[in-house]
Amino acid sequence: MSDLSTEKRFSKKNQFIEILNYFASAITFALAVYCWARYFHVVIIIVVVLLGILFLVNGLYIRRSYSFQKVNSGLEAKLKEKETLLKEVHHRVKNNLQTVSSLLSLQSRAVADPKIEAIIKSSQHRVVSMSMVHEMLYKRDDYSSKIELKPYVEDLCEYLIRSVKGNEHEVTTNLDIGDYRLSIDTVIPLGLIINETITNALKYGIPDNTDGEITIHLSKKGTNSYEMYLGDNGIGFPEDINPKTSNSLGLKLIHNLARQLKGTIVRDNEAKGTYYQINFEEVVEEFNSVD
Numbered sequence: 001m002s003d004l005s006t007e008k009r010f011s012k013k014n015q016f017i018e019i020l021n022y023f024a025s026a027i028t029f030a031l032a033v034y035c036w037a038r039y040f041h042v043v044i045i046i047v048v049v050l051l052g053i054l055f056l057v058n059g060l061y062i063r064r065s066y067s068f069q070k071v072n073s074g075l076e077a078k079l080k081e082k083e084t085l086l087k088e089v090h091h092r093v094k095n096n097l098q099t100v101s102s103l104l105s106l107q108s109r110a111v112a113d114p115k116i117e118a119i120i121k122s123s124q125h126r127v128v129s130m131s132m133v134h135e136m137l138y139k140r141d142d143y144s145s146k147i148e149l150k151p152y153v154e155d156l157c158e159y160l161i162r163s164v165k166g167n168e169h170e171v172t173t174n175l176d177i178g179d180y181r182l183s184i185d186t187v188i189p190l191g192l193i194i195n196e197t198i199t200n201a202l203k204y205g206i207p208d209n210t211d212g213e214i215t216i217h218l219s220k221k222g223t224n225s226y227e228m229y230l231g232d233n234g235i236g237f238p239e240d241i242n243p244k245t246s247n248s249l250g251l252k253l254i255h256n257l258a259r260q261l262k263g264t265i266v267r268d269n270e271a272k273g274t275y276y277q278i279n280f281e282e283v284v285e286e287f288n289s290v291d
Contacts, residue, residue, distance in 0.1 A: 205234025
């Protein structure tokens with residue numbers, strides 16, 4: 001702060017000296033002309049006054065331009081500082097979530113009960129799906145808090161298939177997602193819906209090493225409204241099983257997260273396997289600056 005204050009005082013002093021130099025140059029020129037033609041002193045005085053006004057206006061213009069440059073530089077520095085801080089926040093959140101994921105992975109290995117191990121693994125997948133969002137935001141350069149949905153869904157599908165089925169599997173993906181960029185408040189619950197749906201498909205709909213296909217289609221229907229069709233062509237499950245009659249946490253999460261997105265979810269009972277049609281809206285939060 002001391003260096004900044006000194007710099008400001010030094011800058012103002014230089015500006016004042018620069019204006020004085022303008023006046024001195026004008027007066028010196030006028031006196032030289034006056035000595036050469038003393039009989040025209042009235043004209044010379046008028047010229048001196050005009051030159052003085054001209055140099056004064058020029059000096060004030062330079063000073064004002066310099067002030068604007070200083071203000072813009074300050075705003076740019078403040079914006080850069082906030083962008084750096086935001087990037088660091090996403091980096092820390094990503095690292096913390098990855099730490100939680102690693103702890104859950106270690107815990108699952110230490111559990112002998114297969115049911116408890118499956119529950120811990122499911123929790124780990126949910127944490128990873130959220131961690132991927134912050135990782136993508138951390139890698140971005142525009143800091144707009146908008147996620148490119150297509151690469152996120154592709155990475156999430158690849159991770160889930162590899163985690164559940166391993167590197168050797170017969171599962172294919174059918175992804176049809178436009179180049180949409182959605183807010184973080186939309187992508188996180190949407191990613192959790194995809195996580196639950198695909199995880200259930202890989203565990204129960206496409207058992208063991210059987211062939212199967214995961215489908216995710218997403219299209220825009222309005223200004224902030226979207227439609228997603230997702231599921232698998234596996235063995236499916238009875239139509240009478242729903243969030244009210246089932247104790248499945250994954251099934252309950254899918255419906256609750258759809259409501260969180262102000263959307264609706266309907267199961268396609270005519271298709272072979274398990275498919276859902278979800279209509280939802282992008283969540284856009286408005287924040288008021290405290291500055």
